[in-house]
Amino acid sequence: MAETEERAEHALVALNLRYSYKRTPALQGVSLEVATGSIHGFVGPNGAGKTTTLKILATLLRAQGGTVKVLGHDIVRESKQVRDRIGYMPDHFGLYRQMAVFECLDFFAAAYGMPPGKRTSVIVDVLALTDMAGRRDSLVSSLSRGMQQRLSLARALVHDPDLLLLDEPASGLDPRARVELMEILKELSKMGKTIFISSHILSELAGLCDAVTIIDRGWTRYSGSMGDLLARGEVEATYLLTLTVDPPAVREALQQAEWVTAVERADGDSSYRVTLDTQRADTGALLRAVLDNGGVVESFRVEARDLSRVFMDLTEPGVP
Numbered sequence: 001m002a003e004t005e006e007r008a009e010h011a012l013v014a015l016n017l018r019y020s021y022k023r024t025p026a027l028q029g030v031s032l033e034v035a036t037g038s039i040h041g042f043v044g045p046n047g048a049g050k051t052t053t054l055k056i057l058a059t060l061l062r063a064q065g066g067t068v069k070v071l072g073h074d075i076v077r078e079s080k081q082v083r084d085r086i087g088y089m090p091d092h093f094g095l096y097r098q099m100a101v102f103e104c105l106d107f108f109a110a111a112y113g114m115p116p117g118k119r120t121s122v123i124v125d126v127l128a129l130t131d132m133a134g135r136r137d138s139l140v141s142s143l144s145r146g147m148q149q150r151l152s153l154a155r156a157l158v159h160d161p162d163l164l165l166l167d168e169p170a171s172g173l174d175p176r177a178r179v180e181l182m183e184i185l186k187e188l189s190k191m192g193k194t195i196f197i198s199s200h201i202l203s204e205l206a207g208l209c210d211a212v213t214i215i216d217r218g219w220t221r222y223s224g225s226m227g228d229l230l231a232r233g234e235v236e237a238t239y240l241l242t243l244t245v246d247p248p249a250v251r252e253a254l255q256q257a258e259w260v261t262a263v264e265r266a267d268g269d270s271s272y273r274v275t276l277d278t279q280r281a282d283t284g285a286l287l288r289a290v291l292d293n294g295g296v297v298e299s300f301r302v303e304a305r306d307l308s309r310v311f312m313d314l315t316e317p318g319v320p
Contacts, residue, residue, distance in 0.1 A: 011036045011038075011162065011163050011194040012034035012194070013034075013068070014030060014032050014053070014067070015066055015068075017029070017031070017068070018030075018065030019061065019063055019065075020064060026218055027052055028218035028219050029219050030049065030219065032213040033223065034163075034211070036194055037189070037193075038194060038211055039186075039195045039208055039209045039211075040194075040197070040212065041197055041198075041199065042199070042213050043198070043201075043202045043215075044198075044200060044214060044216055045216060045315055048215045048315075050167070050168075051091060051167055054165055057086075057165055059083055062076065070163065071162055073085075085161055085162045086161050086164070087161035087165070088165045089156045089164070089165070089166045089169055095140045095155075098139065098140070100138060101136050101138055101143075102136040105151075105154060109158045126157050129157070130154045130157070131150065131184070132150050132151065135147060144177075145172055145173060145177075146177030149170075149173060149181065153166075153181075153184065161193070162193065163194045163195075163196065164188065164194070166185075166195065168200070170204065186208065202214070203308045207301055209226065210225065212224075212225075216314065221315065236275050236277060237278050238302070238303040239302055239303060240303055241266075241272045241299075241300050242298045242299045242300075243270045243271075243296055243298060244270070244297075245294065245295055246269070246295060247294040250294065251263060253289045253290075253293045254286075254289060254290075257289060259276055259277045259281035260275065260276060260277075260286075262274070270298075273303065274286060
C-alpha cells in the first residue's frame with residue numbers, strides 16, 4: 001500500500017527501459033521518476049538515448065524491455081489515456097508552413113477532438129500564454145526559429161495536458177529566445193503542469209529544474225534532486241544566495257563556519273557565492289546560519305558550473 005501511495009505522487013515512472021535499433025543498443029537500463037508538479041531535467045551527451053526515451057514515453061515507440069506508467073496509466077495497455085494527458089514537443093517538429101499560426105493550432109485542436117465552439121477561446125489563451133498573440137495571422141513560414149519553437153510549444157499545449165515532454169526545446173535558439181522560453185516554462189509550472197525537459201547541457205537547466213536525470217550510453221547515471229546531485233562524492237557545492245535583509249552578522253557567521261570553504265560577494269551588494277564542504281554540512285545548515293543571524297533570503301540556487309563538473313564526472317568515458 002505504501003508503494004502505491006508513493007507512485008501516486010509521481011507523474012512519470014520508468015523502470016529499466018531497453019531498446020535497440022537492429023543490433024545497436026540505444027537504451028540498456030534507463031529508470032527514472034518524475035514528481036507531479038516538478039520541472040525535471042533529462043540530461044545526457046548527444047547520442048545518450050534521450051530522444052529514444054522520450055519517444056517511448058510519448059507512446060511513439062514501444063520499449064523492448066521495462067515498464068512505464070504516465071499519470072498512473074500503463075503506456076502500452078492504456079496508450080489512449082496517456083496521449084490525452086501528455087503534450088509532446090519533439091526536437092524537430094514538422095509544422096505546416098503555408099498555414100497561418102491560428103489555422104495551424106485550430107487544425108491540431110480539431111485533431112484532439114475539441115469541438116469548434118471551444119477551439120477559438122482555447123487557442124487565444126494558448127497564444128497569449130506563449131506570447132504569440134501578435135502572430136496569430138502570420139504564416140508559419142515567416143516565423144523565426146524562436147517563434148516556431150513557441151508555436152510548437154503552443155501546439156503541445158492546445159489540449160491542456162498535465163505532463164509536457166519537451167525534447168531539446170531550446171536547441172538552435174539565440175540567448176534571448178532561450179531565456180524567454182525558460183520563463184514560459186516557469187509560468188506553466190506555476191499553473192500546475194509537470195514538465196520533463198531534455199537537454200545535453202546541464203547548466204542550461206540548472207536554474208530551472210528542481211530534479212534531474214542524467215543518462216549516458218543508454219544507462220541512468222543519476223536520478224534525483226539537484227541538491228543530492230551535488231552531494232555525490234567529494235564535490236564542493238557552490239550556491240548563489242541573495243538577501244533582502246543582509247546584516248553584517250550573516251557574512252561573519254558564514255566566514256567562521258568550519259563547513260564553509262569560501263564566501264565571496266556575487267553580483268549585487270546583498271548577494272553571496274558560498275561554497276560548502278558537502279561532507280560536513282548541507283543546504284539546511286547554510287540557510288539556518290543565515291536566518292539565525294537576521295538575514296532574509298530572497299533567492300537561493302545552486303551554481304551551474306558545479307553541476308557541469310558533476311555531469312562531466314558522471315559521463316566520463318571510463319564510467320562503466
